[in-house]
Amino acid sequence: MTHPNTEFLTNKIMLEFSKTLELFGLTTLESRLFAYLYLSKEPLTLDEMSEALGKSKTSMSTSVRSLSELNLVSRVWKKGIRKDLYQANTQLFKIFMSTYIKKWIDASNRQKTSLEEIYESIDVNKDHQESKEAVQNINHRLYDIIEFHKDMENLFSNIKL
Structure with missing residues (x-):
């Protein structure tokens, strides 16, 4: 029985893991880069990243910057090495879930605020009698949508890590 070499195994893991990471809004390159850094010992x-992934150094720099802003990658220092070194932060669940939850809370809050502005601008008594009922129905549905956003925001706030 032969064992797959490390490069083949690393590429296979990177491919599958990066699919999961893309669910959190990372680009394909960011996902592959993070997976590669996570699997790297050093x-x-x-x-080195550019050579390993077959992408330009500029692409690596842009992706590392994005990953750093999400607290997924950190710059590290090593004695005797003048170039910047980067490594993946290893608390995967906490980092990804915190980032994901924060995005959901922010998005839900923005949408709720926009919907509340619409709700406040509706005057159900202003229209003709026949359309008054339709406006009231829309107003009621809008209220339910706003409540949905509040519930979502509360849910994610309660599970914040």
Whole structure:
């Protein structure tokens, strides 16, 4: 029985893991880069990342910056090495879920605020009698949608890590 070599195994894991990471809004390249850094034993330079993934150093720099802003990657220092080194932060569940929950709370809050502005602008008594009932129905549905957003915001706030 033969064992797959590490490069083949790493590529296979990166491919599958990056599919999961894309569910959290990362680009394909960001997902592949994070997976590669996560699987690497040592911190890597932009040149090493570029060579490993077959992408330009500029693409690596842009992706590392995005991952750093999400607290998924950190710059590290090693004595005697003048280039910047990067490594993946290893608390996957906490980092991804915190980021994901924050995005949901922010998005839900923005939408709720916009919907509340619409709700406040509706005057159910202003229209003709025959359309008054239709406006009241829309107003009632809008209220339910706003409540849905409030419930979502509360749910994610309660599970915040």
